[in-house]
Amino acid sequence: DTGVSQNPRHKITKRGQNVTFRCDPISEHNRLYWYRQTLGQGPEFLTYFQNEAQLEKSRLLSDRFSAERPKGSFSTLEIQRTEQGDSAMYLCASSLGRAAEAFFGQGTRLTVV
Amino acid sequence: DQQVKQNSPSLSVQEGRISILNCDYTNSMFDYFLWYKKYPAEGPTFLISISSIKDKNEDGRFTVFLNKSAKHLSLHIVPSQPGDSAVYFCAASAGSTLGRLYFGRGTQLTVWP
Numbered sequence A: 001d002t003g004v005s006q007n008p009r010h011k012i013t014k015r016g017q018n019v020t021f022r023c024d025p026i027s028e029h030n031r032l033y034w035y036r037q038t039l040g041q042g043p044e045f046l047t048y049f050q051n052e053a054q055l056e057k058s059r060l061l062s063d064r065f066s067a068e069r070p071k072g073s074f075s076t077l078e079i080q081r082t083e084q085g086d087s088a089m090y091l092c093a094s095s096l097g098r099a100a101e102a103f104f105g106q107g108t109r110l111t112v113v
Numbered sequence B: 001d002q003q004v005k006q007n008s009p010s011l012s013v014q015e016g017r018i019s020i021l022n023c024d025y026t027n028s029m030f031d032y033f034l035w036y037k038k039y040p041a042e043g044p045t046f047l048i049s050i051s052s053i054k055d056k057n058e059d060g061r062f063t064v065f066l067n068k069s070a071k072h073l074s075l076h077i078v079p080s081q082p083g084d085s086a087v088y089f090c091a092a093s094a095g096s097t098l099g100r101l102y103f104g105r106g107t108q109l110t111v112w113p
Helices: none
Strands: A005-007 A010-013 A018-024 A031-037 A044-050 A052-056 A067-068 A075-080 A088-095 A108-113 B010-014 B017-023 B032-038 B043-049 B056-059 B062-069 B072-075 B085-094 B107-111
Touching: A005 A088, A010 A018, A018 A088, A031 A075, A031 B107, A044 A067, A075 A088, A108 B017, B010 B017, B017 B032, B017 B085, B017 B107, B032 B062, B043 B062, B043 B072, B072 B085
Parallel strands: A010 A108, B010 B107
Antiparallel strands: A005 A018, A018 A075, A031 A044, A031 A088, A044 A052, A067 A075, A088 A108, B017 B072, B032 B043, B032 B085, B056 B062, B062 B072, B085 B107
């Protein structure tokens, strides 16, 4: 399968714990994006990488959130000291070129209890 | 501030008829518009796009119309099929924002036999 892969698909964690999600983009894609989607909303932009450089971060990405893309390949999104408000679907997307026509993974659903 | 708006949360259409999904935007810097389709428990799937230099783009049963003066776009599906039942998201990007897509809240389309 050559699509965007996200792991895990589901994560349940206790409030205050740290969690890390992984995204493997389509291999030739140089751009990688993280979005967050809550119930009844469209995806909201979190951050964007071009190769290994993190070029843009949303104000939604508080200090508890950090994202990396070492060597311009896979990416990780870490949330420290999780809060109930962090419960959402976290989506990763990749593209070759600009954001248009980005291909999305199936997402990681986070539930903070 | 919601820069991309989908004011109809749901639409129900009989199989074989036309489905028209609407989207409005407020940011005049947007120059590329996309429609994504999303099934439950899956990531959004790119459907069709249009550049601001065009007013229409067609791909099989799907046609997107753009009215820049009204800051309005619509997606027409003809003929509608039960497999088209999904949530449809309108998204927009601007050259200046490079990596970011702005999404509407989505419209749930139900196509009944």
